[in-house]
Each structure stands twice: as structure tokens, then as C-alpha cells.
Amino acid sequence: MEIKDNTFSRQFEAHSEDGKLVSVEYSFQERKIFLTKVNLPESFEDETFVSDVLKEIMAIAEERKLKVVPTHPKIASFFRKNPVYKELLPPGIRI
Incomplete structure (x- = not known):
């Protein structure tokens, strides 16, 4: 799978x-x-693709050594x- 980092739109993009x-x-x-x-x-209902x-x-x-904050x-x-993947969460964020 190819993920494009569209920095202009500030989004990652992938085509199913x-x-x-x-x-x-x-x-x-x-x-x-x-x-x-x-x-x-x-x-669109392909949850496996989204995952x-x-x-x-x-x-x-x-x-990139970034911490991930999920807001969605x-x-x-x-x-x-x-x-x-919980190790990617910053300290203090619990899900």
C-alpha cells in the first residue's frame, strides 16, 4: 500500500x-x-483498508520519532x- 503525505493539504492519502x-x-x-x-x-465500508x-x-x-494524538x-x-501502538501515545493520553 502506498501512502502519500500531502503536506500542502496536511493529510495522508491512500487509494483503495x-x-x-x-x-x-x-x-x-x-x-x-x-x-x-x-x-x-x-x-465506503472497507474497515480493513482503513485499519x-x-x-x-x-x-x-x-x-519520524513522533508521538501520535488521536482526536478523531x-x-x-x-x-x-x-x-x-499505544507506545506512540504521548504521556498522559489514555485510550
Whole structure:
């Protein structure tokens, strides 16, 4: 899967197998990346694809040595379902 970091739009972008664009908006503050919104095409229900996109974003955050602050319910839910990524949360953030 290819994730594009669109710095102009401040979002990570990925295309599903049927060509639909899934994006995750972000903002930076200090050494933290705030994942603020998940944008899905209308009637898009491939939760596995969304989870794979978020896993790739976690790998990017880890590579850049960033802490991840999930501000969107879908992203918080991802952290609950995938406790292996909880080490990327900043101190004091509990999900």
C-alpha cells in the first residue's frame, strides 16, 4: 500500500483497490502529530483498508520519532483495537 503525505493539504492519502481516496488529516505541534479527521468516500465500508492505512501512518510516525494524538473517534478506536501502538501515545493520553 502506498501512502502519500500531502503536506500542502496536511493529510495522508491512500487509494483503495477500486480507486477511492481515503485520507487522514493531521496537524503538528512540537514532536506530536494530531490525527484530526478520517475522510472516507460515500458508502465506503472497507474497515480493513482503513485499519491498514492507519497502521502505515503509525509506521511513518514511528520512523519520524513522533508521538501520535488521536482526536478523531475512529482513530481512538483503532488504538483500542491495536494496543501494540499505544507506545506512540504521548504521556498522559489514555485510550
